[in-house]
Amino acid sequence: MSQALQIQDSIEPVSFKLYDADFAAFSQKLGDSYARWGFAAISDHGLDQARIDAALDQMKRFFALPEETKLKYKLPIAGQRGYTPFGVETAKGHTHYDLKEFWHVGRDLPAGHRFRDHMPDNIWPDAELPEFREKVQWLYQALDAMGLKVLQAISVYLDLPRDFFADKVDVGNSILRLLHYPPVPQDGPHIRAGAHEDINVITLLLGAEEAGLEVKDHDGRWIAINPPAGSLVCNIGDMLQRLVNHRLPSTTHRVVNPAPERRGFPRYSTPFFLHFNSDYLIKTLPSCIDADHPDRYPEPITADDYLKERLREIKLA
Template structure:
């Protein structure tokens, strides 16, 4: 496969069983073959997207010392600001050429979970920043819920199988700023080749060149979304849970050509995580003689902790 398939969520949401079945087959096949789709018909309005980009640009333009007061020690970067070059891909020494912010879950009707998740960090200088972040978080979470419902049907599970695991899940909305490149990077790129940790990732801001996906032949192909599309990919948790039937694909964000070094790039992924106690044991209907069980049993929380240690965001 040499291109990213495009699907329309409105097919799944329609009252027409054939359109719903068509969407389920298209997204299921795409995730078995390449692990990525471009999705139209999501729940983000143009106005919300414009407001979000305006607010995050204002934040990243704040003085460094102002941003750094929102970098919270001891929580592995789960909320608030992470400064330039702090995060690196698994197995890479060089820090990625980016800075970012994390919005986390807005817990509903679960006081115990509220004590577990770090609180969201409020930016005093930008009154609209947190409000627009929360609204975007909710709309992406809603979009992700329906994508996972389609995948549940594709896997011959009950349609709402994932609902109980993603309600109040440990999901993260991450506005990223890749600043202008001022000198020749030494072995560093904007985001080194990696797979995502979570169930699925919904990416805003894949409209320009930069994001690349590795197909099964090991070839890098450009993943460029239309203005009205989100790029959505399978993460390692979902790949593991489906015994690698759905593919978590390696991807990267390359540095631009030298003539574009002076430009910033913004992208905004939403990492859909389940609650920590979700078992990631390989689904029985994804195991057979041709596809023996590939992974040990583990919970989502245990798996996340392992990976955050590997990424250097949590110390052992």
Template sequence: MNRIPSVNLSDFISGDPSRKQDFVNAIGSAYEEIGFVSLKNHFLDDNLVEALYKEVKNFFELPLSVKEKYEIPGIGGQRGYVSFGKESAKGKKEGDLKEFWHFGQYVENDDKLKLEYHDNIIVDELPEFNTTGKQAYKMLEKTAKYVLRALALHLELEEFYFDEFIFNGNSILRPIHYPPIKEEPKEAVRAAAHGDINLITLLMGAQGKGLQVQNHNGDWIDAIADPDELMINVGDMLSRHTNNRLKSTVHRVVNPPKELWGKSRYSIPFFMHPISTMKLDVLPNCIDAKNPKQFEDITAGEFLKERLIELGLIKK
């Protein structure tokens, strides 16, 4: 496959059983073949998208001394600001050429989870940054819920199988700023080749070249969405849960041509995580004689901790 398939969420929620099944078939096939789709008619309206990008740019244009007030030690970057070059891909020494922010879950009716998760960090200088981020978080979470419902049906599970695991899940909204490149990078790129940790990732800002996906032949292909689309990919948790039936595809963000080094790039992924107690044990209906069980039993919380250690964000 040399292009990213496009699907329309309106088909799934149309009330027409035929259109709904066509969506399930299309997204399931795409995730088995390449692990990425672009999605039209999600729950983010144009005004919210415009407001979010405005506030994100406002934040990253703040002086570094201000931004660093919101970089909280000891929490593995799970909330607030993470400064330039702090994160590296698994197996890479060089830090990625980016800075970013983390909005986390807004827990409802669960005091235990409120204690488990870190509080969201409030930016005093930009009140709209906080409220707009929360609105976008909720709409992306809603979109992800319907995508997972479609995937549950594709996997021959009950449609609402994932709902209990993603309600109050440990999901992250990450506005990223790739600053202008001022000198020839030695080894670093904007985001080195990696697979995502979570169930699925919803990406805003995949318009224009930069994001690349590795297909089954090992070729890198450009992943470019239309302005009204989200790019959505499978993460390692879902790949593991489905015995690699749904593919967590390696992807990267390459440096632009030299003539574009002076421009910033912004992208805003939403990492859909379940609650930490979700068992990622391989689903029985994804195991057969040709596809024996590939992964040991583990919870989502245990798996996340392993990966954060590998990324250098927390210590053992």
């Protein structure tokens, strides 16, 4: 069992009420948390809890369906839409697969859009769960909108224009992942999610009911993330770390298996992986390069090429 410290002793949640009341303070507090931890907790996020609960209820109903029913929604498109079954995703560099299954929802694009070759239509379990589409789409849109506001704060923290990211993520290949970690009946080599860094720009995560999320501090200690109820956890991904030359770190994190007394309980969570537009060229920002911080990434790469490279590493492509 992990002997992680408790992150609430180190990370102070930032109230989203500051976004309107004192945006400069909101940006500074959020940015300082990212610079130190790569993670931040946002309290008072203002998202409709009743609608969040309705989406979570639909998610739980889906994962309770028979395996053969769920497998009808597994598509051969690198796991970016529909259902990915238990025992597939494996963290980069790991031998043992993660103990999880999940459902992916992506951005809806109009006919003829230039990204439709790699961002196909979503699929939906309408026959089994006629309310799933509406309730889960709301959650996607709510987290997408919140992500833009978080990026505004990050922009100002980095001395960039407040709307710097707006036209770089407006049709991004962003994914809402509905995650189910089944009960863990016994010890073994697999854990719920092996140590990894997120691929994308930022990740927004509504609080999971069961503990387990941990981040790795600078000194190698694992620190448990247990934010106050009703908080939104948000972390920096590798794409943003690369763009800003590690001024904001993409921190290694994992989801450990439960304590013996909680082994019979599943864990659910809903990370939203916010991505750049596929054709955006991730090229180190000049303002993040100086004599003490030379460019770590002199060769730029498009967001889509970077994503494909990383998906192959975790066995989702």
